[in-house]
Amino acid sequence: MKEKYIQILGIALVLIYGIFVVFLYAAEPRSLEEISSKAIETVQNAATKGQVITGTYEIDQAKFNEGLNAFRQNNFVLARDAFAKADPERRDAKTQYYIAYSFYRQGWGRLSNDDAMFKQGLESLERVDFIDKNFRSDDANLQLRTPAELKNEIEEGLRVTADDFNPLKVLRERK
Amino acid sequence: MNDEITKETHDSVFIEDRRKAELEAPAKQPDHANLNALYLRYLVLPAIFLTVALLGGLRIANDGAFVFFRPALVCLIFAAILSVLFARSGVLRLEGWFSESFTPLKNAANGFAIATLFAAAVQIFNSLLPEQGLTFWIVAFCFFWTLWNNLFADFDPRKLFRSLGGLFGLAFVAKYLILANLTAPGGKTWFEALTENPGQEAITRLLDLPRYAGSTGYIQFFAVGLFLLGLYLFPATTNDRN
Numbered sequence: 001m002k003e004k005y006i007q008i009l010g011i012a013l014v015l016i017y018g019i020f021v022v023f024l025y026a027a028e029p030r031s032l033e034e035i036s037s038k039a040i041e042t043v044q045n046a047a048t049k050g051q052v053i054t055g056t057y058e059i060d061q062a063k064f065n066e067g068l069n070a071f072r073q074n075n076f077v078l079a080r081d082a083f084a085k086a087d088p089e090r091r092d093a094k095t096q097y098y099i100a101y102s103f104y105r106q107g108w109g110r111l112s113n114d115d116a117m118f119k120q121g122l123e124s125l126e127r128v129d130f131i132d133k134n135f136r137s138d139d140a141n142l143q144l145r146t147p148a149e150l151k152n153e154i155e156e157g158l159r160v161t162a163d164d165f166n167p168l169k170v171l172r173e174r175k
Numbered sequence: 176m177n178d179e180i181t182k183e184t185h186d187s188v189f190i191e192d193r194r195k196a197e198l199e200a201p202a203k204q205p206d207h208a209n210l211n212a213l214y215l216r217y218l219v220l221p222a223i224f225l226t227v228a229l230l231g232g233l234r235i236a237n238d239g240a241f242v243f244f245r246p247a248l249v250c251l252i253f254a255a256i257l258s259v260l261f262a263r264s265g266v267l268r269l270e271g272w273f274s275e276s277f278t279p280l281k282n283a284a285n286g287f288a289i290a291t292l293f294a295a296a297v298q299i300f301n302s303l304l305p306e307q308g309l310t311f312w313i314v315a316f317c318f319f320w321t322l323w324n325n326l327f328a329d330f331d332p333r334k335l336f337r338s339l340g341g342l343f344g345l346a347f348v349a350k351y352l353i354l355a356n357l358t359a360p361g362g363k364t365w366f367e368a369l370t371e372n373p374g375q376e377a378i379t380r381l382l383d384l385p386r387y388a389g390s391t392g393y394i395q396f397f398a399v400g401l402f403l404l405g406l407y408l409f410p411a412t413t414n415d416r417n
Binding site for chain 2: 003011014015017018024025030
């Protein structure tokens with residue numbers, strides 16, 4: 001075999017074996033069986049990152065619809081799970097807005113709100129702002145169509161004021 | 176007369192042919208040796224060093240699961256010092272691995288081979304240093320002290336090889352024999368552990384020793400042995416004339 005072929009073979013060996021070693025330390029599989037599943041996961045992640053870099057990233061529409069149905073049936077945990085799978089890179093403003101809205105609706109209470117849920121809603125809203133500053137939802141079922149309105153509603157819910165002790169507050173409706 | 180001349184000519188041609196054959200015969204041997212050296216340099220050694228890089232951070236948990244332990248920053252620093260030691264002692268002659276007279280492909284292939292040596296060195300320190308706690312800092316300090324002193328000593332490859340063998344051997348014994356035997360077995364409740372192995376449990380908690388399966392020591396013994404074998408086989412130069 002010619003010297004240059006051995007050198008090319010050597011470089012290929014180092015690259016392939018080296019990538020495998022780096023993959024093992026990055027993915028940290030706990031058994032031999034896990035190696036293949038982690039490899040598939042890594043390839044999928046790499047493909048998604050590649051789509052982001054090349055500007056061809058799109059959400060999984062089927063998962064999004066699944067999430068939307070769950071959202072409309074007030075099954076917010078399932079909805080968020082489906083939305084997260086639909087937009088793994090968290091780069092779609094519409095999906096992120098629904099996630100934020102699901103935190104608001106799940107955290108909303110007639111007597112008191114769930115502050116932890118509301119805070120997570122605010123974090124999701126920050127992502128929406130980061131992705132698209134002029135985002136406006138086209139869903140007629142949502143009363144709060146813009147991130148600013150939703151943010152205001154959530155912040156109002158988080159704030160403790162004298163108005164919170166108004167007994168008529170129990171008559172208000174979730175938006 | 177003519178017959179004699181013909182016979183002499185015939186003899187001289189025969190002698191000439193034999194000389195030629197003798198000259199050609201040893202020339203074939205270096206070709207074969209060169210080919211083996213190429214296989215060693217570009218295939219065997221990178222495979223050995225990458226295997227060390229793979230195994231160096233591998234630990235086996237008590238439930239048999241793999242734990243891939245990433246190297247601490249200090250391992251990279253030690254590997255860098257070790258690389259300087261290799262260059263100073265002549266284990267690795269840089270001018271013999273990278274040269275303007277080499278083809279770009281050869282320089283690149285050499286670069287990859289040396290990168291595997293560095294990766295293996297990083298992982299061998301990762302293997303021999305305790306994972307965390309007070310023992311990590313003590314052993315790391317001992318490594319640093321030894322490597323730092325070696326930087327200013329006069330070394331040849333054989334002395335360096337012996338020194339590293341001793342250093343790694345001692346570190347292996349400290350971690351995988353002494354500390355491993357001081358570590359209490361896992362998978363027990365706090366009360367069980369304290370009543371059954373109070374001394375070991377106290378030392379484990381005091382020194383923050385991780386609990387790994389015994390097979391970890393066997394894997395790391397293999398990794399250290401493989402690294403030393405790789406170093407032994409490592410050519411100082413890739414310049415075939417040397």
